[in-house]
Structure formats: C-alpha cells, structure tokens
Amino acid sequence: MKASLRRPTVIEVDLLAVAANIDAVAATLPATTKLFSVVKANAYGHGVERIAPFIEQRVDGFCVSNLDEGIELRRLGIAKDILVLGSVPPAFVHEAILHDIILSATTQDWVDELESVKGLRVHIKVDSGMGRVGFRTRDAVDGAILSLLDKQVAVEGIFTHFATADQEDNRQFQQQLDFFRELLATLTVCPSCVHASNSAASLWHPEAAFNMVRIGDVQYGLNPSGRDLLPPIDLQPAMSLRSELVQVKTLPVGESIGYGGTYQTQEEQVIGTVPIGYADGFTRDMQGFSVLVDGRHCPVVGRVSMDQITVLLPNSYPLGTTVTLIGRDKEAVITVQDWADFRKTINYEVVCLLSDRIPRRYH
Ligand SMILES: *Cc1c(COP(=O)(O)O)cnc(C)c1O
Secondary structure (H helix, E strand, O other), X not given: OOOOOXXXXXXXXXHHHHHHHHHHHHHHOOOOOEEEEEOHHHHHOOOHHHHHHHHHHHOOEEEEOOHHHHHHHHHOOOOOEEEEOOOOOHHHHXXXXXXXXXXXXXXXHHHHHOOXXXXXXXXXXXXXXXXXXXXXXXXXXXXXHHHHHHOOOEEEEEEEXXXXXXXXXXXXXXXXXXXXXXXXXXXXXXXXXEEEEOHHHHHHOHHHOOOEEEEOHHHHOOOOOOOOOOOOOOOOOOEEEEEEXXXXXXXXXXXXXXXXXXXXXXXXEEEEEEOOOHHHOOOHHHOOOEXXXXXXXXXXXXXXXXXXXXXXXXXXXOOOOEEEEEEEEOOEEEOHHHHHHHOOOOHHHHHHOOOOOOOEEEO
C-alpha cells in the first residue's frame, strides 16, 4: 500500500531514541555479547527502511521473520549478518545463499530436502518449550548438525526462544534455560554462536545472554512485559502519531454520530473529525478511547470508521489543530501501552498494525 502523503495523519519516529535504547541495552550486556536487532514486520511498524541503516553500525546483525524481509535489508544496503528466524521453504534456499542471508534449520525434513547448498549458513533452532518451530531433543539436534555438515553447510549458530521471559513467575523460563544448557553441553559438535534472549530475557535475565541476544520491542522504547515488570533501564518511546482536526461542528442535543448511531450528543456539543480509522490500525474496538487536543483528553465518540474518527471536544478549535494519538501534548501523554491496555492486547500488536497508509517521518 502506498502511504497517503496528502493527509495530515503522520507517524513520527525518533531515530535517536531507537539508538539510545539499543545503547542502553548493550551497556547492560557483557562486551563480548553480540547484539542482533530484530526488525521484522517493518521494524515493528516503525519503518525498516530508515531504522535499519540508521542503527547498522551499533549492532552486530539483524533478525527478520522471513526471507523477503532479509532480501529487503540487502536492497537497503545492509552489509551486516542477517538471520531469518522463521522457516524458509527449501525452494528458496538458493536465494538466501545469493544474498548471504543466514537461515534457521527447524526440522530434519528441511535438512534432508536441501540440495546444492554450497555457501549456505544456518543457525539451528531448538524448541525448548515454545512448542512452535525447532528441534525438540538433543539427538535430533545432533543428527541435524551432522547432516548439515555433511552437506557442507556452515552451521554457525544454535538458538532457542523463551515463552515467559516477560513474566514475574520464572519457572517455565528456568526450565527452558536448563533444557537448552543441558542440550548444548552434550552436543557432539556445538556451533559457535549461541543465543536465546529476546528483549525481555535481555532485560530481566542477563544470565541467559550466551554470546548473542536478539532484541526487538525494547529498541523502540516499548516495555516487553507491558506494565508487569519494570525495565532496569530508561526507555525512550520512539513513536508518535499525530493528525489534525479536519472538521469541527457544534451540534444540538440528541444528534446521532457515526455508523449505527451509537452515540447521541448529550447537550450542545462540539464534535471534531480526525482522518484516521481502522484501515490505519486505529481499530474499531477503540471507540471510547481518547485522543489529545490542546493538551486535553478528548473521547472518541461514535463508531470508528474505516478512515475517520469523531471526538468530543471541550470547545471549538480551528481546522488544522493538531491531534495527538500517540505521544505528548503539553502535560498529557498517550502511549502505545495505553492503546494496548484499552484493546486488551500487547504493545507489539499495536505498532505492527499501524498500516502502511500512514507515512513515517523521521528526526
Ligand atoms: C520476534 C522475535 C524476537 C524479538 O522479540 P522481542 O520480544 O521483540 O525482543 C526474538 N527472537 C525470536 C525468535 C522472535 O521471533
């Protein structure tokens, strides 16, 4: 989708905040721990085209979720290592070799299907308790590594992923860590690069860093545990979302607002229209949430439409008045986490769902 440039709705991304967040995490890790930046899903909605080149020199490599995202990074001129975390169908493996992109080996079937793979680099994915992708036993890992080596594949790394690193209760985390450590200790050939930590594990379980971490959410100044655990470092939110009032009308009592007529004016009220809707990622369940106008919270009244929302204003404002949907306006702030709480979801989903229709601007 092309970004809508002739509309006042814009995401502003503070690149220096992203850099500061990465540096803050890096400062808590041993100097020998490599830091890979997770920029899947368009850098969690922040825009990979500008984020990845901007941070390349502060990180050791990048993680993406599929091969297309990896190839996009190469097209952007990224020279550092790129690791695809998800499984890539064998039919596309030659393209990974062509672009020097590291793949994850997740099943023996995949390993068996590989042909003419000179130059292929892989990390072995271990399922230590997510039940998602990866090998589940030491013997399975050993077998996969030996057949990969047999095929002249460079087996450079081995990794796992935690299910509960963002929670107070660390029993499952500890089980996964113990399982992974035990497996590493008994492998016939152990790859040199070992990693397990996402943002949450990097923040709250530094003992699990091995020699590399993969950080996503925290880079963007978001707390991977929502409001449950307090991060040991200061995080700077990188994203703001702003628009403008495109219509302001004073309506008499009893007028109906929006689809379904779910709201009627309670008295003479001022209604403002803002050009953002569920097609932009301002989802329909956000009716009743608020936006900031002139430093004040203004509730979204009536249904969220595909392209517009209507808000109740305390008084009339000129057309073109700034509306802050995420970020600060005078003393008031609305955070990505506020959106997530209102929608009973996680901050990750909020930023990923902000659509490509909204242009990203950088400073
Ligand atoms: C997305 C992802 C990460 C990054 O997770 P954050 O919580 O955003 O740091 C790390 N590892 C894997 C396997 C992932 O899929």
